[in-house]
Amino acid sequence: MTPEELDAILPDFPKSMGVTLTHGSPECIVGTLTVQPHHANRNGVMHGGAIMAFADALGGSAAAVNLEDGQTTTTLESKTNFIRPIAIGETATARCEALHRGRRTTIWQTTVLREDGKPAAIVIQTQMTLSAAG
Amino acid sequence: MTPEELDAILPDFPKSMGVTLTHGSPECIVGTLTVQPHHANRNGVMHGGAIMAFADALGGSAAAVNLEDGQTTTTLESKTNFIRPIAIGETATARCEALHRGRRTTIWQTTVLREDGKPAAIVIQTQMTLSAAG
Amino acid sequence: MTPEELDAILPDFPKSMGVTLTHGSPECIVGTLTVQPHHANRNGVMHGGAIMAFADALGGSAAAVNLEDGQTTTTLESKTNFIRPIAIGETATARCEALHRGRRTTIWQTTVLREDGKPAAIVIQTQMTLSAAG
Amino acid sequence: MTPEELDAILPDFPKSMGVTLTHGSPECIVGTLTVQPHHANRNGVMHGGAIMAFADALGGSAAAVNLEDGQTTTTLESKTNFIRPIAIGETATARCEALHRGRRTTIWQTTVLREDGKPAAIVIQTQMTLSAAG
Numbered sequence: 001m002t003p004e005e006l007d008a009i010l011p012d013f014p015k016s017m018g019v020t021l022t023h024g025s026p027e028c029i030v031g032t033l034t035v036q037p038h039h040a041n042r043n044g045v046m047h048g049g050a051i052m053a054f055a056d057a058l059g060g061s062a063a064a065v066n067l068e069d070g071q072t073t074t075t076l077e078s079k080t081n082f083i084r085p086i087a088i089g090e091t092a093t094a095r096c097e098a099l100h101r102g103r104r105t106t107i108w109q110t111t112v113l114r115e116d117g118k119p120a121a122i123v124i125q126t127q128m129t130l131s132a133a134g
Numbered sequence: 135m136t137p138e139e140l141d142a143i144l145p146d147f148p149k150s151m152g153v154t155l156t157h158g159s160p161e162c163i164v165g166t167l168t169v170q171p172h173h174a175n176r177n178g179v180m181h182g183g184a185i186m187a188f189a190d191a192l193g194g195s196a197a198a199v200n201l202e203d204g205q206t207t208t209t210l211e212s213k214t215n216f217i218r219p220i221a222i223g224e225t226a227t228a229r230c231e232a233l234h235r236g237r238r239t240t241i242w243q244t245t246v247l248r249e250d251g252k253p254a255a256i257v258i259q260t261q262m263t264l265s266a267a268g
Numbered sequence: 269m270t271p272e273e274l275d276a277i278l279p280d281f282p283k284s285m286g287v288t289l290t291h292g293s294p295e296c297i298v299g300t301l302t303v304q305p306h307h308a309n310r311n312g313v314m315h316g317g318a319i320m321a322f323a324d325a326l327g328g329s330a331a332a333v334n335l336e337d338g339q340t341t342t343t344l345e346s347k348t349n350f351i352r353p354i355a356i357g358e359t360a361t362a363r364c365e366a367l368h369r370g371r372r373t374t375i376w377q378t379t380v381l382r383e384d385g386k387p388a389a390i391v392i393q394t395q396m397t398l399s400a401a402g
Numbered sequence: 403m404t405p406e407e408l409d410a411i412l413p414d415f416p417k418s419m420g421v422t423l424t425h426g427s428p429e430c431i432v433g434t435l436t437v438q439p440h441h442a443n444r445n446g447v448m449h450g451g452a453i454m455a456f457a458d459a460l461g462g463s464a465a466a467v468n469l470e471d472g473q474t475t476t477t478l479e480s481k482t483n484f485i486r487p488i489a490i491g492e493t494a495t496a497r498c499e500a501l502h503r504g505r506r507t508t509i510w511q512t513t514v515l516r517e518d519g520k521p522a523a524i525v526i527q528t529q530m531t532l533s534a535a536g
Contacts, residue, residue: 042198081210325449
């Protein structure tokens, strides 16, 4: 996908956070986010909610890339395991890969990496595909 | 807790999103968020990532309220089930209640409610309590 | 539901474990399991896998009670938080209640209680309803 | 690890189900289970609870392999995504690999594979390490 296509599928909320998509295919989406001071939690590192929102932006985008005409997608559930903190000022990378792409549901695993390449969080989420006909 | 105390425990990221805490006790935290256009997903409703970040702000705050001097808390994991969309412009309410408050871990269930009072999402997360001594 | 109806909806695996359903309605299913020595983990208490299997038996049965003719149900995902151990010899009770009963999915929360009434585990799972037509 | 060592770490519950561990190292545990008729759910395939119990046996064993003298481990949480059914009579394989091995917690991802090698379920769980001193 071109940078313009990637920009077009990213929703307003991750854009307002500063997320950029850098690679997209039906099997894998990659994006980056430079962590700003307003992304902080009370320990002075990236807020868990910001980490989940970053990862969710990729999972939703990955599901969207797989839609056919007239279909939409909705997130059924999302589970995050937090492993390491991400410092303010770092550029974090998230890589979302398909665990399953079925007719009714798709399952995505997104790994959020710190600037040193170590995993900060792992997110698995289920997206349900909805057709216009219901 | 007073409005000043509630404001003091809320981290920068949820503040930047517009979250306000309205009630706080060791067993329960309540907060609100008026959904802005920049909180939108590609379907034009509140982004799942924003819903998770909103709920996580309450879970983390609830864990923080239960800390003793010298302790900190870190989120181990968070799981969200999405039930209904929240429209832009609505004021959503999140209510976080303790499922378990143990010595090493606390478990919190946060229900995000739409303006019509119907549940939009249910989040359960585990916080681990860390002492300064490690 | 009568004891015979409850017995008829319980699958072979939970039956082989010793699960009995004691109450059933479209909104709530209750069951019990007396913990046997062969249900033990390496710490000598009820195995987490046995706790999850017990709870899953109720979630699946609850979803089944809500099916219309020609529909089946499949579990999409299940998340368990473990709170307290259950000793061998205790009779544990699981109570499964609907968090959401939609047209395409149902969401169930099952609390597994020890004999002293304290929660041992909390399970939330999503079931997808499938029609014969696909 | 030798077959005798692998047999010694497997608890009673998975043994009673028919689970056998076939490979063990600090980073990875592999096991198999031939699906018996009493493992069935109401759709006539392997019960989700049996799949979770199978996977949990490996996650717990993997955590146990990493303990030092005087330590024990307890499962904090477990999340399963179900992808495909497993037929009665098949020999399923589960492969558990470390996502994180920290001082306080370990995180394990177990993939349950059908006889045709396709993934049937993916389980991520968090284990907390406890020392005798508390």
